Amino acid sequence: MKRPTILVLGAGYGGLTTIVNLQKLVNANEAEIILVNKNDYHYETTWLHEVGAGTISPDKARYPISKVINHNVTFVKANVESIDVNTKLVGTSAGDFSYDYLVIGLGFEGETFGIPGLKEHALSLTNINTARQVREHIEYQFASWTLDEVKDDSKLTIIVGGAGFTGIEFLGELGNRIPELCKEFDIPQEKVRLLCVEAASTVLPGFDPELVDYAKAQLSKKGVEFSIGTPIVEATAEGVKIRKDEEDFEFIKAGTVVWAAGIRGNALVESSGLESNRARIAVREDMRAPGFDDVFIVGDCAFLLNEEAGRPYPPTAQIAMQQGVTIAKNIKHLINEEPTEVFVYDDKGAVCSLGHEDAIGTAFDRKFTGKPASALKKVVDDRALYLVGGVGLTLKKGKFKFL
Ligand code: FAD
Ligand code: NAD
Structure with a gap:
């Protein structure tokens, strides 16, 4: 009998965790494992705010995929161009691939909600190259x-749209980087304007209010101004228009606009034959796509409802990696003709950095701020490296300056 082919698309947190667990569970006689990713390296999406601000180099945030896969896995460096779950065919820049089991882990894209000018004029932190x-x-x-x-000071204005975790973490890094940049380019620091524009009535909507207050105060000390409850409604080459009230709009000139105000799944899933909403697929409890027993979705392309809270789990690296472990086990179960396991999310909390030396977070039923929170964030980052690449990768790429 022909060995089944397991095709994994995307080597982000979800795809790579699926792969490293599959290569432990499934041997070469049981299945052929193929990983397709557009680069021959994995990048840490959770470090993109640091790459974008320039507080770490892009190289620090990536490592070769060859370092973490073994001979059981065939790696194909290619761009996925189409997915058709009805014909079981995936089109890529390196040719077509068929599969017996498919894992879609192609990550997220920015969601601009149709706001005019954003696609053309705003930058984003969606992958290592945009960062x-x-x-x-x-x-x-x-x-x-x-x-x-003739100096136009608005060149030195940076507007960050969205005060979710991405926007706040990026502003924290900018708070560290701007003094360095001013020194480097002979710019008086008071000329630089860092402005955070948020549509909701608070920064980090939904997060612990005491920690939110702390974050806001600390970022203000780093020179960040906040415009809260004022959605961006348009972007041009000159800056952004915000809505201050029903009829009250303001145009703010800026040399840099970074859109960090929402994400959606990878657009490829929308033409795959799977039902999706904002390119995210509402998965079944074992992480399979509805109606397709051979298709699993991992990470930001998956939509999973937290039944208890009555709202979806936020798309995070934490949940993507846990899903990858379950998906690897479930593929092994299917090969063995056993029942699949239900995915159960183990929420370990959330930590939001405010630059290299400060953070806020909730974990172990406690709240953290300042240096302890920042140390916790680095432990979380190092743990993700360890789970994929063991001690070697952690020592090579990890963050060890805890205090
Ligand atoms: P990704 O990790 O983004 O990987 C997707 C992969 O697919 C990439 O390797 C990409 O190159 C590849 N790919 C995409 N399109 C194609 C294509 N067409 N062909 C081939 N390959 C393709 N979450 C946390 O839990 N903790 C954090 O601290 C945290 N910090 C974050 C900080 C920032 C700045 C951002 C933006 C997000 C952060 N998140 C964090 C969220 C987290 O990064 C995502 O939820 C997580 O990366 C999702 O994993 P994924 O595997 O779905 O996608
Ligand atoms: P998000 O959707 O969580 O936040 C986007 C923010 O933009 C919201 O506060 C929203 O009110 C605001 N917004 C929407 N439209 C706007 C407009 N027109 N003008 C101004 N503001 C507007 O997106 P995110 O911060 O990119 O996070 C995406 C996911 O990644 C989340 O699940 C998050 O938990 C995760 N993440 C986690 C971490 C971490 O754990 N440290 C860091 C970054 C991201």
Whole structure:
């Protein structure tokens, strides 16, 4: 009998965790395992705010996929171009692939909600290359301000749209980076404006109010201004328009606009033959797609309801990695013709960094702020490396400056 083919799309947190667990559970006689990813490296999406601000290099945030896969896995560096779950065919820049079991882990894209001008004029922190672009764009604005004979200070204004975890973590890093940049480019720091624009009535909506207050106060000390309850309604090459009241709009000029105000799943799932909402698929309890017993969804392309809370689990690396473990086990069960397991999320809390030395977080039924929270964040980052690549990868790529 022909060995089944397991095809995993995407080497992010979800896809790579599925792979490293599959390679432990399934041997070469049992199945062929193929991993397709657009780069031959994995990047830590959870570190993109640091790459974007320029507080770490893009290389620090990535490592070769070859370092964590073994001979049981065939790696294909290719762009996935189409998925058809009815014909069981995946089209890629390296040719077509068929499968017996498919795992879709292609991550997220920015959601601009149809707001005019955002796609054209705002930057984002969605992958390692967009994050690098943010860093280089800011540096270019700063460098050209210094050289300009007639100076337009709005070149030194950075607007961050969205005060969710991504926006706040990015602003925290900028708080560390701006003084360095000003020194580098001979710019008086008071010329720089860091503005966070949030549509909701608070930053970090839904997070612990005491920790939210702490975050806001700490970022204000780093020079961040907040415009709260004022959605961005348009972006142009010059800046953004915000709505302050029903009829009251303001245009704010800026050299850099970073959109961190929402995400959706990868658009490829929308033409895959699977039912989706904002490119996310409401998975069954064993992480399979509805109606397709051979298709699993992992990470940000999966939509999973927290029945107790009556709202979806937020798309995070934490849940993506746990899903990857369950999916690997369930594929092994299917090969053995055994019943699959239900995915049960073990919520370990959340930590939001406010720069390299500060953070807020909830874990072990406690709240954390400051250096202890920041140390916890680094432990979380190191743990993710350890779970995929063991001690070797953690020592090579980990964050060890805890205090
Ligand atoms: P990803 O990890 O994004 O991986 C997707 C993979 O698919 C990538 O390797 C990509 O190259 C590949 N890919 C995409 N399209 C194609 C294609 N067409 N062809 C081939 N390959 C493709 N979550 C936490 O739990 N904790 C945190 O501290 C945290 N911090 C974050 C900080 C930032 C700045 C951001 C943006 C997110 C953060 N998150 C955090 C959320 C977390 O990063 C995501 O939920 C997580 O990355 C989702 O994992 P994934 O495997 O679905 O996608
Ligand atoms: P998000 O959806 O969580 O937050 C987006 C924010 O943008 C919201 O506060 C929203 O009110 C605001 N917004 C929406 N429209 C707007 C508009 N027109 N103008 C201004 N503001 C607007 O998105 P995110 O922060 O990118 O997070 C995405 C996911 O990644 C979440 O699940 C989050 O938990 C996770 N994440 C986790 C961490 C961490 O654990 N440290 C870090 C980053 C992201």
